[in-house]
Amino acid sequence: MRRTLVVLALAAVFLALFATPALAGEEGEARTPESSVTSLDTVWVLIAAALVFFMQAGFFFLEGGLTRAKNVSNAMLKGVMDFCLGALVFWMIGFAFMFGFDRGGFVGTSGFLANMAGADWNGLPLYAFLLFQIAFAGAAATILAGAVAERIKFSAYCIATVCITGLIYPVVGHWIWAEGGWLYDRGMLDFAGSTVVHTVGGICALVGAWMVGPRTGKFNPDRSPNAIPGHNIPMAALGTFILWLGWYGFNPGSTLKASPAIATIAMTTTLAASAGAVVAMFLTWIRYGKPDVSMSFNGALAGLVAITAGCAYVSMVSAAVIGGVAGLLVVFAVEFIERRLGVDDPVGAISVHAVNGIWGTVAVGLFAQASLGEANGVAAVSGLFFGGGVAQLGRQLLGVVSVVAWVAVTSTALFFALKKTVGIRVDDEGQKAGLDITEHNLEAYPDFQPTISEKGVI
């Protein structure tokens, strides 16, 4: 009964959003001039968008691999549906909020259904820009998935995705990336979205994981945590590599044009990721006695997140340093969030995306070099370590604080509303049976005999 209502409500929301545009459709198409440069830019941005799209698979493989077999189908469906819902919602409203006509530096207010034929995207066809942005919105939304894995209700997750891609994320995007956005105007720099995508997703993840509560059995009565090992390490490894691959679209694609700078950006990206993984591996080797596999993967991702803001502004060596620091941060953050904050984040999403999203944004204020920004055709600004003083650092911090505040408030409201309506947490019995059964009546691996788990929960 209640379930039927939820379904109907979701369907209604969806159809409502869906119905309106049908009328406006006819005029919703862009006409773009053809030229060789435009074509090259289009090809480049489209391929970058495809790579970023594919990151979805990376996200849900990482999540699925680092959690238990009984919840993996749920992880897969979440991963597919957050992109699908996100694409529709962002096309319909998110894009307008993000890049529509600016209202007070806070939000865009025109161009619903991507109805922006006249707008200027630096010569890039509207739809190439839109697709790239859709893929980004999907990435921002899906970060949540890993942090609330193995216990969030599927219906609540779907609604959360709609709200993140439809409102929470586009507003931040407007602030920082849209001309007229108040942080954009103040000169905050976030080249490919350490803040816009990763901090936003990471703070949603923190709030979500905190409000949904830990998985049943994660913490003992004395608040000490239990380890809940992931069920498929190769799956997590492939997820990591797909994400890394996608980052070659994410960062260099954010140029939105095919300039030689994309090579520089791809290199800073590579070095930061490599340094992050190497540092995380050696750190766990020293701390835990053996090199830890899944933390090394997290290290690579932390490096990638951290270099995302600065990839076009910093030198190769700085990139390696930024990535290396990210590798340190992620290891300590995972411990801190679990043991001090008592928040259960099965895949380390908060540590990777929120912590290193912030670190990466701040790092621009430290490592940016005006000469490099100029060479790459982006803002020519220097950070604290390269003679630029604290000016840029201040702008970066302002941006971080504002975004964290906005996301914390809105996502708390979101999860609070969800809790009071459809509910957000699968109950203990449901978690014991696994979300695959409870939420989808499906077994992910019916042909393999499960092992006897320690806690008597299979």
Add this chain to the structure above:
Amino acid sequence: MRRTLVVLALAAVFLALFATPALAGEEGEARTPESSVTSLDTVWVLIAAALVFFMQAGFFFLEGGLTRAKNVSNAMLKGVMDFCLGALVFWMIGFAFMFGFDRGGFVGTSGFLANMAGADWNGLPLYAFLLFQIAFAGAAATILAGAVAERIKFSAYCIATVCITGLIYPVVGHWIWAEGGWLYDRGMLDFAGSTVVHTVGGICALVGAWMVGPRTGKFNPDRSPNAIPGHNIPMAALGTFILWLGWYGFNPGSTLKASPAIATIAMTTTLAASAGAVVAMFLTWIRYGKPDVSMSFNGALAGLVAITAGCAYVSMVSAAVIGGVAGLLVVFAVEFIERRLGVDDPVGAISVHAVNGIWGTVAVGLFAQASLGEANGVAAVSGLFFGGGVAQLGRQLLGVVSVVAWVAVTSTALFFALKKTVGIRVDDEGQKAGLDITEHNLEAYPDFQPTISEKGVI
């Protein structure tokens, strides 16, 4: 003995085909002029071809994930070999049948071994065009694999692949895509192959699944079906996402040049896929009480298949509607094919590719808008819903009916011939043991203990 004969026969066919070209080889090379535009087009089409190539992995992962563990190695080898055999055969003869000198609108008759140096591919190098076409031929052939999974003899499957890529598919391709083809001349529109690739593959799948018969144990004596759950949902999820990724080559790549239209096409593709998945998910949620994971994946693929014909002719909103309808169709078609037709299609290949291939082709006659076609540099035609009357709809229907007839007849003949010669069905004992053992003497997962299945068959 008989097996040796089969092997030898296959080898002989292969070598025969292989030997002839060796003589003609020297002149078989194209010389193409170098220019920046050509280079850009080449880069674009090549990357698109690589993405379409990678769809093979999507197909065989989807198939493998939705079937049982004991047949998964067989699914993998089928997936690899149909591309390899298909590439060789299409290069040697299929390409000539498809794009060679037209004979009566029915078939090409020159250019075996891709010996077509002089031909004009709109400035695109011959081999870029050829590789793209090879990848398409592989896709058309591999659709069959899922529908006849878990029971077709491997030798029969190899021969079927050779015949589909060598003859059945190229003839349809000639009709619709080659200048001079009779449906091409009549103005049937199938931009990226809802009919050419998906309906062809889907009808082969229908005929194949029907003639091979259902899997042992699929139907009870009273004709009611038994559920045979797939063994690995994450595998199917990854397969789905790889396929979707590949579609960013499949549809926008079919422009065969790097025009800004590729962005528009990529967006219609995205929205149709998203709408298909969302609609299928909500529909199963309502019908089955819980959102169904594998049907949602099928919904995304159904949306992709359906938008393939019209991706360059329809608006964003139309694309979403086409995809949404595909999401409905696939759910009902799966039920219909299994319960009413009594045909066993383990992965839903017929519902996804045949049903939605037809739907997508017809949808062009409904949703096409001349203004959009013009803007995208393709045919400027309007469908029934946009003031174009029924003219285009008629052409589309003519095309569908003709292609279905051709494929139904030829593939029936093919499977009939196979049945009378090498045999097409692995016997009950062989199916119980699994095709991995029966056909390849291999266990796919020797380190994991299988579960006790319901039917006592592991």
Add this chain to the structure above:
Amino acid sequence: MRRTLVVLALAAVFLALFATPALAGEEGEARTPESSVTSLDTVWVLIAAALVFFMQAGFFFLEGGLTRAKNVSNAMLKGVMDFCLGALVFWMIGFAFMFGFDRGGFVGTSGFLANMAGADWNGLPLYAFLLFQIAFAGAAATILAGAVAERIKFSAYCIATVCITGLIYPVVGHWIWAEGGWLYDRGMLDFAGSTVVHTVGGICALVGAWMVGPRTGKFNPDRSPNAIPGHNIPMAALGTFILWLGWYGFNPGSTLKASPAIATIAMTTTLAASAGAVVAMFLTWIRYGKPDVSMSFNGALAGLVAITAGCAYVSMVSAAVIGGVAGLLVVFAVEFIERRLGVDDPVGAISVHAVNGIWGTVAVGLFAQASLGEANGVAAVSGLFFGGGVAQLGRQLLGVVSVVAWVAVTSTALFFALKKTVGIRVDDEGQKAGLDITEHNLEAYPDFQPTISEKGVI
């Protein structure tokens, strides 16, 4: 204690390398002129680099799938870390050894930390070239992983990776690919690296597998081998397909510019791979009675390795022949290496990369056609079968012999040194428990019940 020392030593090496550049960083950046052609070339090489990067995942999935479940996490970490370490080391020193100022035709001596702003890369931005080369270095290093799988110490593997990407590989690369390199000057042709990448990696693999010794239980006292089946065939299948996909970056990307020749190269690549797989499949069908799944995968890879040297010099038919021969060679080589040499190569790395790397290099001396090389804008040379006499064949053989000698000597020294210091082999107890537990204290698949293995070792 000893372990701590190893960790510290590794960390120290790493930090030492890392520290120096930090000073030089500021000037280490390239400035490149912007133009449309450069941009197109950059886009192309970057995408090719991303595809080659992704081959890492192919390598470690192939390795993981063809070995046992208890070692798969180790395989994953090796795969991730060899790229990460390799990227840092190659950036810091390998690139300089390979493309720095030539010293005596033997090695480059300038440009550490890629500090080569002034150098000319045919108009390609330095960092695009560098990233492409990094991905290649990673591939050369990772070939070793499969051959020494399931028994090499992780610390030794890390150090070996550093030495291969830092020294062994770049020297060969300098000889053959750098202007001034002694084999380059003598006209040896190795378009995309059958020798530079695959023979180097393959010989390292041979030496490594031989010096590490066979896996515990692989050989009986009478030297007859035992089969040790791989634990996950779909994983190996995906690995194979990811590798093949990556080859569309590897071979056509080696043009380093977006010319129409990339289409031709992609086609030769496709046909060789297909022929390799088809021939290997039929050969195993005849020899073993049933078509062998994993050998067919190896056949495709063998074809790819073999065509790598000649992909821009040979005709389509020649490509198919070269690939087909590779398919034969790999099957016999696998048997020979295991049964005659008594070397344990779990995934066939030596047969695929060393044997076919050599075959492919030699094949250039047989099948090259001057007309094709000219058309593709590369060296116009004819081989023995096309009227060029034995001149080119001689150059190819000289190259092969020299490279094999260099790699054999240096890698023997490397493994010998490792053996005497950190040790290279996990002991029998450790192998029985599995490297996941022994080296990383982790279970890859804790939710699945392992099967009872034949040897009583799970």
Add this chain to the structure above:
Amino acid sequence: MKKVEALIRPERLEPVMEELRKLGYPGVTITEVKGHGKQKGVTHMWRGAEYRVEFLPKLKVEAVVLSEDVGRVVNALIRAARTGSIGDGKIFVYDVADAVRIRTGEAGFNAI
């Protein structure tokens, strides 16, 4: 009470359950085991090398029944599980000292 323990071919599970149900003994416990007996193992192939799998999968079906029914149960099991070829498996019968139903605490033959 006796425990009848049958080691059967996996594919015979369905008929075996059928027979037990008919006799009024639906309660069984089934374990996936590996067996070794007169039956030769099977030969698999890995990259051209044959290897024997000596232990073949069997199911162990355990049913605790009243002593007077043992004969009938054993005969029914033989009927259902026999194919006539080597590897059909064995049936072992054990005494059961006591049985308890956890839910109710009932003991003895009420528990079966």
Add this chain to the structure above:
Amino acid sequence: MKKVEALIRPERLEPVMEELRKLGYPGVTITEVKGHGKQKGVTHMWRGAEYRVEFLPKLKVEAVVLSEDVGRVVNALIRAARTGSIGDGKIFVYDVADAVRIRTGEAGFNAI
């Protein structure tokens, strides 16, 4: 000596182990089995088609104990494993003719 064999719900393993430890019997052997009894199977869904999983996962917990402790062990097991709904499982008790500790060769009740 007797063997107490309990077929329990997987999620009751922890309390069961707890009770056994308290009684001084930490030594057990556990097997993943599938059970069938009064309890109805569960219904799963595959692409819109329902199917029954007739055999439900249970754990078989075997502990060999001294004869005089059987009563206490059985009661403890009932306490720990009971939820009150169908499917709670059963306990069977068997005589053990002998027990040996492999490491030391000790036999009889020293081996337990």
Add this chain to the structure above:
Amino acid sequence: MKKVEALIRPERLEPVMEELRKLGYPGVTITEVKGHGKQKGVTHMWRGAEYRVEFLPKLKVEAVVLSEDVGRVVNALIRAARTGSIGDGKIFVYDVADAVRIRTGEAGFNAI
């Protein structure tokens, strides 16, 4: 007839089978079980957090043998399975009331 049931370390399966074959008892049934006894579990690590795996994998090897051979079988098993460290496992012996070969219907000691 007796059933000899040995709980052994997985890596001792091969020598155990060897010994049984020598004694003319190739017929066995093997089950993958988890054991808990004096042996401490092992500690694994997950993302920096240690956790104990209390139940260790063992194999249960069951062989039904003639009563007069029990002693020899048990001794052979001890010989083959012993490593001398904690966790070597146990052997339990049970009476078997009857044995039947399904293929032939032979009962009693002919069935073994």
